[in-house]
Amino acid sequence: xxxxxxxKTTTHRSNIPEFSVGDLxxxxxxxxxxxxxxxxxxxxxxxxxxxxxxxxxxxxxDDQALIDAVCWKGQLGKLSVKPEEGLEVICTGRLTxxxxxxxxxxxxxSMELAGEGALLKMLEERKKKLAAEGLFAPERxxxxxxxxxxxxxxxxxxxxxxxxxxxxxxDRFPRHVLVWPVLVQGDGAAEQIIAAIKGFNTLxxxxxxxxxxxxxxxxEDLMAFNEESVVRAIAASTIPVISAVGHETDTTLAxxxxxxxxxxxxxxxxxxxxxxxxxxxQILEDQKRLHSGITRQMxxxxxxxxxxxxxxxxxxxxxxxxxxxxxxxxxxxxxIFQHYLSAKKQNLIExxxxxxxxxxxxxxxxxxxxxxxxxxxxxxAKITEKxxxxxxxxxxxxEAYSYKNVLKRGFSVVRDHHGNTLTNxxxxxxxxxxxxxxxxxKHLQAAAKTNRSKTKxxxxxxxxxxxxTSLFD
Numbered sequence: 001x002x003x004x005x006x007x008k009t010t011t012h013r014s015n016i017p018e019f020s021v022g023d024l025x026x027x028x029x030x031x032x033x034x035x036x037x038x039x040x041x042x043x044x045x046x047x048x049x050x051x052x053x054x055x056x057x058x059x060x061x062d063d064q065a066l067i068d069a070v071c072w073k074g075q076l077g078k079l080s081v082k083p084e085e086g087l088e089v090i091c092t093g094r095l096t097x098x099x100x101x102x103x104x105x106x107x108x109x110s111m112e113l114a115g116e117g118a119l120l121k122m123l124e125e126r127k128k129k130l131a132a133e134g135l136f137a138p139e140r141x142x143x144x145x146x147x148x149x150x151x152x153x154x155x156x157x158x159x160x161x162x163x164x165x166x167x168x169x170x171d172r173f174p175r176h177v178l179v180w181p182v183l184v185q186g187d188g189a190a191e192q193i194i195a196a197i198k199g200f201n202t203l204x205x206x207x208x209x210x211x212x213x214x215x216x217x218x219x220e221d222l223m224a225f226n227e228e229s230v231v232r233a234i235a236a237s238t239i240p241v242i243s244a245v246g247h248e249t250d251t252t253l254a255x256x257x258x259x260x261x262x263x264x265x266x267x268x269x270x271x272x273x274x275x276x277x278x279x280x281x282q283i284l285e286d287q288k289r290l291h292s293g294i295t296r297q298m299x300x301x302x303x304x305x306x307x308x309x310x311x312x313x314x315x316x317x318x319x320x321x322x323x324x325x326x327x328x329x330x331x332x333x334x335x336i337f338q339h340y341l342s343a344k345k346q347n348l349i350e351x352x353x354x355x356x357x358x359x360x361x362x363x364x365x366x367x368x369x370x371x372x373x374x375x376x377x378x379x380x381a382k383i384t385e386k387x388x389x390x391x392x393x394x395x396x397x398x399e400a401y402s403y404k405n406v407l408k409r410g411f412s413v414v415r416d417h418h419g420n421t422l423t424n425x426x427x428x429x430x431x432x433x434x435x436x437x438x439x440x441x442k443h444l445q446a447a448a449k450t451n452r453s454k455t456k457x458x459x460x461x462x463x464x465x466x467x468x469t470s471l472f473d
Contacts, residue, residue, distance in 0.1 A: 144242070200239060
């Protein structure tokens, strides 16, 4: 390439603006945020994860594309819909980019379900999940008390629901009512309902029944009673629960978890208590029937007693024979007892005659002991005579074979410093201390010396001179 062409190329390139990577990424970020500052995106939630910081990271997808989405911790708790995997929603927020990975993402500010069909699908899946855990099982539902003393009501304090419940209870059977005011729809409603259920269960004087109620509304209005946390709180309640949410055609997951479902709040009040007037009428009717039955039974028993009395006769005549028989048996028993005592007395006299005095018995035992003592003395002398002779014989033999007799004839015993007897002079080491025992237990200790060479050396030699000999030479 010629120098002129190179110069033209360099000049052409210098007209293009030059960006750093960071500058370009930030420019794109500003462009996207300025043009898409507020958007609504419909899609299916996927890859939901909650970071340790509390922020939610997920994606929105449809059959054509996928976009990353972020919901910050402060906004996540305010969402009207709890994010779940596979849920179709409409998210409102702003579009931005994440320069570190060259991705664009949606910052979610609000979330709503994409149509009633998606909501029903979510509720059906949640119902299957909770049913599989046994929260709706019939065997775990508890019977209601016949006449509760205190009734707890969880509902809005300003609506017509609480007035209908109180009015119906007053008509049927007035009871003590505790109202725990809560929101029944919107943000925070589920949390307040859970707090009310747990609060009633922790009271020192718990209500006998809980009524959870609200009026009718759309599916979205009743969503607080479909929350999984509310259903679990109802199932965990130790107080029997009546669910009265919406109208008769409305059904929520709270109805399945409750011990009893009422079609309306007024119906819940009717299920909670019986009709007092009917009870009074029933008691009066039962009292009348009981009085009539008792009177009839008394008349029947009186008639039976009179019949039996006529058949019984005079009791005094019936006792005459038994009195005479009793006197006869008494006389006979007295004779038998006297004969028994006489026989026992004779046996006692005979036994006493056969008894000997303690002194006689002691004399006999003393004589017997003396005879046994004489026999023992004779027998012990015979037993010890022969062993004594043997001991004397062995003593003489031991004296005859004792090495001390050998020492009397001029011999001695040589021992090493350990007290071991030495019999071989070759085992003695030069300078070893020896113990020599003579007659009458006299001992002499000496150092052993050996004659290494018996050859004489010249007088001029330093080693010549005195001949050393062994103690045994």
